[in-house]
Amino acid sequence: MRGPTIPWRMFRTLLKLRYQLLWAQARSSTGKASLFAALYIFGILVFLFFALGGFSAAFAAVRLGRAVQLARGMLAGLLVVGVVAGLVSGAGPRVAFSDIVLRRYPITSRERLAVRHMIGLLDPIWPLLLAMTAGLAAGFAIGNPWRLPIGLPAAALYVAHAYLITVAILSLVDRLLQHKAGPAILGSAVALLMVAVVLVQSLLLRSQNRGWLETLDRILRFLPPGAAASLIAGAKSAEILLAACALAGWILLPALVLYLVEKRPPVPVRERPGAIAWGNPVDKTAGWFGPGFGPLVAKWLRTYLRSVQVRFGLAAAIPFAVGLPWVLPGRAHDKVYLMTLSLFFAMGAVSTSYGSMNMFGLDGQGIRRYSILPVPFKRVHRAGSIAAMLLGAILIPPALIASLAFTNIPLDGRLILMPILSGVAGIFYFNALGLWTTVLTPFPVDPRTIIGNHPPASYVLLQVALFQPAVIPMLYLQGSGSAALVRDHWWLLGAAVVIFAALYAVSLFFTGRTLLVRRERLISAIAIARK
Amino acid sequence: MSAVFSDATNPAGDAPEAKRKGDCVIRIERLTKKFGRITAVDDLSLEVSAGRLFGFLGPNGAGKSTTIGCLTGLLDPTAGSIRLLGEALIPHSVEIKRRIGVMPEGLALFDQLRAPEFLAFNARMFGLDEKTTRGRVEELLEAMDLKSALQRPLREFSAGMRKKVAFAASIIHHPEILFLDEPFESIDPSATAMMKEWLRRYVAQGCTVFMTSHVLETVERLCDDVGIIHFGKLAWRGELKNLSGGGDIECDGRRFATLEALFLHIAGEQHRRLSWL
Numbered sequence A: 001m002r003g004p005t006i007p008w009r010m011f012r013t014l015l016k017l018r019y020q021l022l023w024a025q026a027r028s029s030t031g032k033a034s035l036f037a038a039l040y041i042f043g044i045l046v047f048l049f050f051a052l053g054g055f056s057a058a059f060a061a062v063r064l065g066r067a068v069q070l071a072r073g074m075l076a077g078l079l080v081v082g083v084v085a086g087l088v089s090g091a092g093p094r095v096a097f098s099d100i101v102l103r104r105y106p107i108t109s110r111e112r113l114a115v116r117h118m119i120g121l122l123d124p125i126w127p128l129l130l131a132m133t134a135g136l137a138a139g140f141a142i143g144n145p146w147r148l149p150i151g152l153p154a155a156a157l158y159v160a161h162a163y164l165i166t167v168a169i170l171s172l173v174d175r176l177l178q179h180k181a182g183p184a185i186l187g188s189a190v191a192l193l194m195v196a197v198v199l200v201q202s203l204l205l206r207s208q209n210r211g212w213l214e215t216l217d218r219i220l221r222f223l224p225p226g227a228a229a230s231l232i233a234g235a236k237s238a239e240i241l242l243a244a245c246a247l248a249g250w251i252l253l254p255a256l257v258l259y260l261v262e263k264r265p266p267v268p269v270r271e272r273p274g275a276i277a278w279g280n281p282v283d284k285t286a287g288w289f290g291p292g293f294g295p296l297v298a299k300w301l302r303t304y305l306r307s308v309q310v311r312f313g314l315a316a317a318i319p320f321a322v323g324l325p326w327v328l329p330g331r332a333h334d335k336v337y338l339m340t341l342s343l344f345f346a347m348g349a350v351s352t353s354y355g356s357m358n359m360f361g362l363d364g365q366g367i368r369r370y371s372i373l374p375v376p377f378k379r380v381h382r383a384g385s386i387a388a389m390l391l392g393a394i395l396i397p398p399a400l401i402a403s404l405a406f407t408n409i410p411l412d413g414r415l416i417l418m419p420i421l422s423g424v425a426g427i428f429y430f431n432a433l434g435l436w437t438t439v440l441t442p443f444p445v446d447p448r449t450i451i452g453n454h455p456p457a458s459y460v461l462l463q464v465a466l467f468q469p470a471v472i473p474m475l476y477l478q479g480s481g482s483a484a485l486v487r488d489h490w491w492l493l494g495a496a497v498v499i500f501a502a503l504y505a506v507s508l509f510f511t512g513r514t515l516l517v518r519r520e521r522l523i524s525a526i527a528i529a530r531k
Numbered sequence B: 001m002s003a004v005f006s007d008a009t010n011p012a013g014d015a016p017e018a019k020r021k022g023d024c025v026i027r028i029e030r031l032t033k034k035f036g037r038i039t040a041v042d043d044l045s046l047e048v049s050a051g052r053l054f055g056f057l058g059p060n061g062a063g064k065s066t067t068i069g070c071l072t073g074l075l076d077p078t079a080g081s082i083r084l085l086g087e088a089l090i091p092h093s094v095e096i097k098r099r100i101g102v103m104p105e106g107l108a109l110f111d112q113l114r115a116p117e118f119l120a121f122n123a124r125m126f127g128l129d130e131k132t133t134r135g136r137v138e139e140l141l142e143a144m145d146l147k148s149a150l151q152r153p154l155r156e157f158s159a160g161m162r163k164k165v166a167f168a169a170s171i172i173h174h175p176e177i178l179f180l181d182e183p184f185e186s187i188d189p190s191a192t193a194m195m196k197e198w199l200r201r202y203v204a205q206g207c208t209v210f211m212t213s214h215v216l217e218t219v220e221r222l223c224d225d226v227g228i229i230h231f232g233k234l235a236w237r238g239e240l241k242n243l244s245g246g247g248d249i250e251c252d253g254r255r256f257a258t259l260e261a262l263f264l265h266i267a268g269e270q271h272r273r274l275s276w277l
Helices: A008-027 A029-051 A054-064 A067-089 A092-096 A109-121 A125-140 A145-177 A182-206 A210-221 A224-233 A237-263 A281-287 A290-305 A308-327 A333-350 A364-372 A377-406 A413-440 A457-480 A483-488 A491-528 B064-072 B093-097 B115-125 B130-143 B159-171 B189-204 B216-222 B259-267
Strands: B024-035 B038-049 B053-057 B079-084 B100-103 B177-181 B208-212 B225-230 B233-239 B249-251 B254-256
Touching (some): A008 A109, A067 A145, A125 A224, A145 A182, A145 A237, A182 A308, A210 A224, A281 A290, A290 A308, A290 B115, A308 A333, A333 A377, A364 A377, A364 A491, B024 B064, B053 B064, B053 B189, B064 B100, B064 B177, B159 B189, B189 B216, B233 B249, B249 B259
Parallel strands (some): B053 B225, B177 B208
């Protein structure tokens, strides 16, 4: 069978266009900030790599006879960084040119596939990862130059694996999100996976069973970082051969998944004819807010509940808040309770934060409609915040029941009340911040996908800065507090509710004024960017 | 025939208190709108009377949509004043917006909502009660042939379907002035014919339409008055009644038998040849 012929001229043109688009993005004000942050982080990584990792660490590890273990650790780190960065940026072939875009040009489906993945592989992140992995391979070849002819191709294969696994995950997530329950399934799965990872880590740290650890070591050898590490730093030829087979398998597996997903056509939307369903629960709930706010609250509730990011957050919140405190290593029960209190603080607000921190971003061109409605813009803003708070608050009762069902510290009224107060305080605090970030750092969001929505650097920096006052006391309590101590000062959480409610009220007032001044800028930041 | 613009009284009590024909309902005085260094609308003055269908024409980038944006509260004017229905738009914008309907450029739809939800949202925001809202939404969706797509979010609608939804949203509260930016573009011929009929009935009730369009034949047949804007300035304004009677219109001392001829005279004819075609 004849393989695809690569239309090189088109490939070069599209590659040039891809980098022109990246450059155009970097020239915008938020792009410049992102580029600066990315270069800064990259600079630190390069410095750390050369100063601590890379050559010197590799050289020292070889001397100490721990070369494979060290290489495994570093490669695992690089894989995680590469895949996470690929997932966040949306990875090459999806962002650059989709199959539908390339269908305009006179090339076959195989050529389209080849061109897409070649352009995808040349997206900045993958050459960067290759440079770092190849540098690691070069470091391990110091003193053993015969390793280089094996190490460098192994580095390339390892990056190819990272690329394929990223693209396969993205395709699977896309397909899952096409289903109505997709975001909820994905959110719960991610939360449970994170809890499971922490649980395994916790069990291993507690375990003194050498047999377990040896079995784990044998398994790790055949996972991608282990196989690549054996190729880059291994000494025995049988070990190298087995590792090569394992790495080839790890490349074929995501490629097969990708092939199967791309081969299967998307599920068509089936129209269900029928009458209009009036008076559903969203309208009834929003009806509590009267004719002035009600329709706006209903609109926002629908916007949030149909955004896959918010649905993902809502689905992940309870398993995360209830499960995580239990699986952290070495936790006494009262520490578990404190951890639960911290997580309740974040749960109700962080789960809806994709909407509440950038409300109008979900509206796209629709943001222009608010200007033609006979209501002040600030009312729309307030309704969006109320809807986010409602959704967050709904999580508190089931999370409380689930948490208390597993606890075995003697409960009294205060210990039951405190998670509720913590949750309510968190909702007021984070939604007060959301009022500001919505107005000051708006950016357009595709509500159909979790991956590839690029918040501007200013948004990320503002969020990180604003989160600190909430995070630091919680960390302090984790370090030195006890359930008894916190219980004796339970009223502090009540005071926190009052303080954060006041902060929320003040934010409502002042962001209303800021909206008046920034209305046109806000609209153009969302609507024109999405045109 | 749909009863959207029927003579029946409005059960929600929001029937427009139509101005007497001939009253000035849109008055723009020395309107200027700048975007940074670019002047999109330059010292524009214009008046439109009640009960008229006014066509606002101009080449691409002439300032039509910017003018509508300023008239409807989407954009804040850099200078000049706007009075709608006898009231100054600033500071009475909320009260005035209740009495006008807008189909803006880009349509401004909420893509996650379904058509009935979107229309009901608009109706409620303009103060219609629940019963009236339901009745009008059902009627509009039926008339616009959108009942087969009740379950789909608006982002999955075709360009024409989206335009129909935006049009329905602009008229659902029976406004006194209707601002329409390119209302017939992408819409199928039967829906276009129905919309034109609705607009004729609407102005016959004393309400006013201010619309932009690039389809000059449609404007010529539908509109009573026309304004042509070029480089942000009003280049011509006049009535079209002579054209319908087989007569002509005058501009710069010349007479034109069609609106297209007049438009090309103002905007400039472009006859450039391509070297390879």
